[in-house]
Amino acid sequence: MQKRSRILLLAALTIVAAALGLIFVRNLIDFPVYYSAGQSLIAGRDDLYSPDFAQGQVMDYRYVPFFLVIFLPLWLLPYSIASYIWYVLSVLQIAGCVWSARRCVGASQSTVKIWMISAIVVAQYFFMILHYGNAHLLAIFLLFASFHFALKKSEMMAAILLSLSITLKLTPIFVLPYFALKRKWRFLSLVFILSIVINITPSIYFGFEKNNELLHTWYKHVIVDQEFHEMNGPINLSLKGQLLRYFSAVDYSQRVDGDVRYPSVNLFSLPAASIRVVWMFSSLALYLFGLALIQRLSKKKTGMYRSVDNSINPIQYSANDYEIRTTLELGLMICLMLVIGPLTSKIYFIALLWPVLGLSAFAFRDASPSAIFAKRVLLLVAFMNFALPLLPGASIQRLLLVLGVDFYVSCLITVALVYVLASTRPRSRRSFDEPRMRVLSATKKP
Secondary structure: OHHHHHHHHHHHHHHHHHHHHHHHHHHOOOHHHHHHHHHHHHOOOOOOOOOOOOOOOOOOOOOOHHHHHHOHHHHOOOHHHHHHHHHHHHHHHHHHHHHHHHHHOOOOOOHHHHHHHHHHHHHHHHHHHHHHOOOHHHHHHHHHHHHHHHHOOOHHHHHHHHHHHHHHHOHHHHHHHHHHHOOOHHHHHHHHHHHHHHHHOOHHHHOHHHHHHHHHHHHHHHHHOOHHHHHHOOOOOOHHHHHHHHHOOOOHHHOOOOOOOOOOOOOOOOOHHHHHHHHHHHHHHHHHHHHHHHHHHHOOOOOEEEOOOOOEEEOOEOHHHHHHHHHHHHHHHHHHHHHHOOOOOHHHHHHHHHHHHHHHHHHOOOOOHHHHHHHHHHHHHHHHHHHHHHOOOHHHHHHHHHHOHHHHHHHHHHHHHHHHHHHOOOOEOHHHHHHHHHHHHHHOOO
16 A cells, blocks of 8 residues: 555656646756757857857856767757756756665654755755756766765766766865775776766767867866856855955946846955955865864774773774764765855755755754754754745845855754764664673672
């Protein structure tokens, strides 16, 4: 009966998703840019980063050549069909994110509560990215799937997926030092080699020299020259964007797309160049702090204790506890990626699914002080992400956007992860050995 109910639920969700696709594909924002760039490609053009290659200087093509080439069959289809296929792929990627992140929940007895509170926190970001049709969803799906296979000790599959994720969006590169701390040298080598291979692959289409030229142009256009897209793209919700909006005068009237009705929230009017220097040093400090915390706590995963006969035995931690800590550590790396990244738009916060699920699983596991603290943080961010989007008026929502509410959501989750990781230790098998030890001790008494 339960199996039949699951099948009916899956069928109902499939029908609803298919029907919603007819609505979402009407007003996609980013997919038309990819499709327009694909049309230029099949028309014979290879100047991928020219303003008129896609839909103008603001809505230009900003991905590496690999992305455009790998989806070449999609660009050959009529737009109506291609956009619906993209929507279906996006829905499957969301399902893949959930499937990959489900191991964060583990064997918890509060599964329904965990999924409900996580859905309240992140649902708006997933609906928004479906509306945009942005490829960031694909990058996050690949990142989550990589973590899933890494936890299953499947290094090759994890390396392939992480290499693809980094190729598409680059910011997942921030998780690589975590694997260096864990001394996963073979895994990191595979990621490095595969990333090179993936980015060389478009040479089959463009030729080796042209592909190298395109990669160099992409680096200058997307990585080096960011100021134009920072000003004219979505509001930057990373630490960099927060500092610039709070401590320098941002002139939104310079936006060339006409979307200029954002209120100024700056407390000071310091030079933007100075703010960027502060951002770089503060981001580096935060990132190193996160890595140092993980490294310090990793050293405490093994310990020694004395048994009844004074022999020294190692403490052995359960696989479940080890996996929970690993998912929380990876969640911390994701939060740091969102906070310190050079450009974090609102849709990027779909990545919070992993840390929120991990934190929820821990919060509902017991009644320890750290679990209670995590639960309170989760309830707070759930309230923020449920109630604030319901406030009426575009002006209020624009104010919340420039204030950076989503930035503070990620900061709160980061603080909760740091607190949980710093205040808990994995449970050892000592608790299982103690009854046996007490029996042995009793038998030795005269």
